[in-house]
Amino acid sequence: MKLQQLRYIVEVVNHNLNVSATAESLYTSQPGISKQVCMLEDELGVQVFERNGKHLTKVTPAGQEIVKIAQDILARVDSIRAVAGEFTHPERGKLNIATTHTQARYALPHVIQNFTQRYPQVSLHMLQGTPSQISESLGKGNVDFAIATEALHLYEDMVLLPCYHWNRSVLVRKDHPLAHASKLSIADLAKFPLVTYVFGFTGQSELDEAFNTAGFKPQIVFTATDADVIKTYVRMGMGVGVLASMAIDPELDSDLVAIDISNLVGASTTTIGFKRGSFLRGYMYDFIEAFAPHLTRELVDKAMAAKSSQDVNALFSDITLPLK
DSSP, X not given: OOHHHHHHHHHHHHTTTOHHHHHHHTTSOHXXXXXXXXXXXXXXXXXXXXXXXXXXXXXXXXXXXXXXXXHHHHXXXXXXXXHHHHHHOTTOEEEEEEEOHHIIIIISHHHHHHHHHHOTTEEEEEEXXXXXXXXXXXXXXXXXXXXXXXXXXXXXXXXXXXXXXXXEEEEEETTSTTTTOSSOOHHHHHTSEEEEEOTTSTTHHHHHHHHHHHTOOOXXXXXXXXXXXXXXXHHTTSOEEEEEGGGOOTTTTTTEEEEEOTTTXXXXXXXXXXXXXXXXOHHHHHHHHHHSTTOOHHHHHHHHHOSSHHHHHHHTTTOOOOBO
16 A cells, blocks of 8 residues: 555545546546556455446445545645654745635735745745635645635534634615615615625625524625625625625725624624644744734644534633624
8 A cells, every 4th residue: 555546546536536637636647546546446455436437436435434544644644744844944835725705805915925024935825715615625635724704614623713703894886775874774785685795605694694583585686705796796786785894995995885784793703724633834823823813822732632622612712802
């Protein structure tokens, strides 16, 4: 059994059983991958994948367990490399982050700018997507950190650290009937079509809950993952925008009217997550603390040592998170 074989089966699963795409991503040949997978199956005496001719169709029950263990082994191998790197070149390395557009555009720029100035030899890569895509990337080991508001809890082997709370605002054109309202109700919002985030993205569940509690159904006519796209369609007059307050720029959005609705929809919490058992390089601790100053190295280590998410949450019971 070789590490290369374990990496191949994991990557085949990551690429939805498409061996050609797997070979392309690993800069190797499709026959080479197929041969190594078959050799591993012969050695183990079980099939990892079911086949229809030359095509892989699904992961077998035994294969699911084997792939899961292979993912853990490869993660440990990466941790070994990280330990070596920390002692040989502590200022050099890479950091892969998955996050949403709102975080990337409005919460992270200054953090990343300062980080790259402090660690010029650390290569930083950012993947943007929906919370589900972000969680999947973290679960597959494609990124070191995931920063999002929802869906990270879908993977049990994650350490999730709360960073800050944020609220929502309504955004309308200056000629909209709501433009001169100082305070809104759910009944007011229910009268108009809404332009907001896609379902399960950046806390839309709290918006749905607020409407359900008030006995109304939102008229959502357009959804997007990008706050700037939402603003574009508000400017077109398609509807009332509902988005994170942090995504509203007083200067760039001066042609629109923003109305705070924190009294209607509960605050959401952004978290930063990483796989349990990961070895964090020194610059990784620094990045976490730069993004959320209360997340000191000592507190992060305590969270990593906690046995359950309940134990992690208990660490933050006396900490007041900032509001953005």
